[in-house]
Amino acid sequence: MHRIGLDIGSTTIKTVVLDETGHVCHTQYERHFSRIAEKAREVLLALGKKFPGKHRLCISGSAGIGLSEQLGIPFAQEVFATRTAVTTLRPDADVVIELGGEDAKILFLTGGTDFCMNGSCAGGTGAFIDQMATLLQISQDEMNALAMNHEKLYPVASRCGVFAKSDIQPLLNQGATKEDISASIFQAVVSQTIAGLAHGRPIAGNVVYLGGPLTFFSMLRDTFDRNLHLEGTCPPLSLYYVAYGAALLAADEAFDLEKLADRIPDLAGWQSYDPLRPLFRDRRERIAFEDRYGQDLPEPLACTDERVSFFIGIDAGSTTTKCAALTEDGTIAFYRYLPSGGQPVSHVRDFLLELYDRYPGCRILGSAATGYGEDIIRSAFGVDLGVVETVAHYTAAKAYDPDVDFIIDIGGQDMKCFK
Known part of the structure; x- marks a missing residue:
């Protein structure tokens, strides 16, 4: 019987499967594009085919609690899951910095356990970096490569993506290089994390970097190192610590994965929202709006006068x-x-x-x-x-x-x- 941990985060689903000896025998990392139920069903079906029979299962992550409740699967709060994984895999760690798609966390593990996590704003997280790369019209890999060749840094707001865009767009229009802006974005993320989450507590000792942004962006890790005056570690399985911790925390109850997957289509409406009234009730109403407010732009002047x-x-x-x-x-x-x-x-x-x-x-x-x-x-x-x-x-x-x-x-x- 295997232990399986699912980390259903704001933007991705991470899976870790542990065999009876606790060895990691399978990992998977996928974006869910907000189709959480659909993607979770795909993951469970694939796991059920690869690992037939019943297995111990636990879900974690900011987007996983609803699915856990509906399916009756044990749920582990992600900070607790992270701490469980770090205690097992990196017992020497003093501080953990974890950046996800829309959340950021700092865990202090020595001198008294403490943790800080961002609220509802995704400023300074993976989603923020996504937005900035789109603004620069480059891929995230290009952003990391460009930042390696920067010459100067500019102050960029990281508390809010809108404020950051208001800082970056004028820089672009005034001729600032994408190399310098890319490095400035990483610096903004680091400043936001340290100032917003450390709450004045020193970040020192053995620092571990976890989560997608810190795994994929070497320049982000370098920027943290430079600001903290240390050399942090991005360990193996850095993407999967929450899922690994969830697997360790799986209760004794065993689940048939394929049967669980078959129940998920029935949960299509498990999240309820109060929608706003649509802008237009039908196509006729939209056409009437366009006729009322539309205005033809002038045609270019037809002129043969060479002296115009x-x-x-x-x-x-x-x-x-x-x-x-x-x-x-x-x-x-x-x-x-x-x-x-x-x-x-x-x-x-x-x-x-x-x-x-x-x-x-x-x-x-x-x-x-x-x-x-x-x-x-x-x-x-x-x-x-x-x-x-x-x-x-x-x-x-x-x-x-x-x-x-x-x-x-x-x-x-x-x-x-x-x-």
Whole structure:
């Protein structure tokens, strides 16, 4: 009879199977993409085929308690499971730092056992790193490799992903390298963990690193080492300590895994939520909304006059770059709206090349820039002047509607309302 531990975390399911001697004979690590019941059924079915018969089973993890209750399987709180595993596998450990998909924990094991864990916010966890990699338009492996070649660090908020994006997007628009930003993200995670969870207690002695982010990102471990002035250890099975501890804590009751798996489809509605009213009740209501608020954008000016003259406006925003060419009478002749991707200069260059390609003999009478990337655009292209965003908004709104008395703008990283 085997002992099996399932760690159903916020983003992954980890499995450890121990044989009768306590030897680890099987491990599995998979993302569940929030399809917890479906993925748990797949895991149990596969285990049942590989290990026929009945086995002792225990579930742990932040997303596992509901499934445990519904199936009548023993549940082990993840901190207790981690401590059980560490006591068995690393009895010399003084401190454990564990980062998961949406949680972070520090366990102090000497001088009195103590632990601290983050609350409902996932700032400074694996999900936070996921978000930042998406913002940089790189994979997580690329982020780790880029951070190895950084030259400087920038202050980046880690308490909240939105605040972090508000720090990082301007850095991208101002030309900061992805190497430096990647390293700064890892530094933000370390600062958040130490300041938010240690509560002033020194982290010293034998420090063990656990969990996905600390297993997969060598630069994150290096950043912890540098900040703590020590050399921590990322041990074998670092991904599986909670599942290993759960397996050790499995009670005497044995379960048929395939029969358990067959019960899971009946639990499709075991989690109940009160949904909000949908934005549109049907397709007709959506079409009516689009007709009411939709507005066709102007077509590019059909002009064969080689001497046509333009005024150029550039809004290098936090997440998008907008460019427009206006004729002398204020007609929008040509425009582009593009995701910045941290490269506003290349987007403006492409816009200008396309403009000259479309109107080979045109003359530029004047140009102005606004937005987060105003300075770099002015420097790169010799733009005549910079304009404050609110002034640019008002100038355009008044040209569109002379009686305008209120403007609201929701941008990529900011919101503005002014009367």
